[in-house]
Amino acid sequence: xxxxxxxxxxxxxxxxxxxxxxxxxxxxxxxxxxxxxxxxxxxxxxxxxxxxxxxxxxxxxxxxxxxxxxxxxxxxxxxxxxxxxxxxxxxxxxxxxxxxxxxxxxxxxxxx
Amino acid sequence: xxxxxxxxxxxxxxxxxxxxxxxxxxxxxxxxxxxxxxxxxxxxxxxxxxxxxxxxxxxxxxxxxxxxxxxxxxxxxxxxxxxxxxxxxxxxxxxxxxxxxxxxxxxxxxxxxxxx
Numbered sequence: 001x002x003x004x005x006x007x008x009x010x011x012x013x014x015x016x017x018x019x020x021x022x023x024x025x026x027x028x029x030x031x032x033x034x035x036x037x038x039x040x041x042x043x044x045x046x047x048x049x050x051x052x053x054x055x056x057x058x059x060x061x062x063x064x065x066x067x068x069x070x071x072x073x074x075x076x077x078x079x080x081x082x083x084x085x086x087x088x089x090x091x092x093x094x095x096x097x098x099x100x101x102x103x104x105x106x107x108x109x110x111x112x
Numbered sequence: 113x114x115x116x117x118x119x120x121x122x123x124x125x126x127x128x129x130x131x132x133x134x135x136x137x138x139x140x141x142x143x144x145x146x147x148x149x150x151x152x153x154x155x156x157x158x159x160x161x162x163x164x165x166x167x168x169x170x171x172x173x174x175x176x177x178x179x180x181x182x183x184x185x186x187x188x189x190x191x192x193x194x195x196x197x198x199x200x201x202x203x204x205x206x207x208x209x210x211x212x213x214x215x216x217x218x219x220x221x222x223x224x225x226x227x228x
Contacts, residue, residue, distance in 0.1 A: 033216070042116075042205055043156075043219040088155060098144050098209045100217060102156045 004103025
């Protein structure tokens with residue numbers, strides 16, 4: 001079953017604006033990861049945040065994790081048309097090894 | 113590094129035939145490989161976990177006799193869709209976990225299967 005729910009399901013913004021996507025999950029986790037998928041392609045790993053971390057940065061990406069609310073957010077700053085893709089959160093359960101459960105995804109469209 | 117390939121990238125077959133999809137880790141040894149299925153505009157659904165030298169672990173609702181998984185080596189796993197039917201048409205994606213990597217899965221580019 002799907003663990004993560006993401007919102008919004010779809011997001012359309014102008015180039016240069018920031019994009020924020022949210023992910024909520026139900027059970028305790030070991031880590032949470034964000035992936036990007038271009039249409040009809042495989043997934044690209046963006047960032048991993050561990051359950052004892054609250055915030056992580058990587059380039060224009062900022063991820064936060066609130067384990068008390070069982071939620072995470074992905075912020076893409078100064079978006080570009082090339083950021084157009086689907087973004088998925090995925091959770092790694094406590095004691096669950098490498099298994100991931102993916103969220104429903106957010107389709108981001110960045111327009112020129 | 114950490115490149116995963118899939119072959120073929122797309123395949124069209126007739127109903128009733130079997131199709132084999134390969135997943136290879138090109139520059140690392142994969143302790144575990146995962147097979148996912150994705151329908152259009154939907155998320156990835158884990159089908160099975162494949163460990164080298166042992167039987168695959170299937171998720172609930174996934175028919176193991178329908179989706180045969182063989183993890184022949186630390187760099188190769190195969191998924192065979194047996195007696196494929198139109199409802200098996202989907203995007204199949206594999207991922208591999210690199211030895212000593214912390215939970216990070218490296219994904220293949222996916223295989224588009226269309227069953228006529």
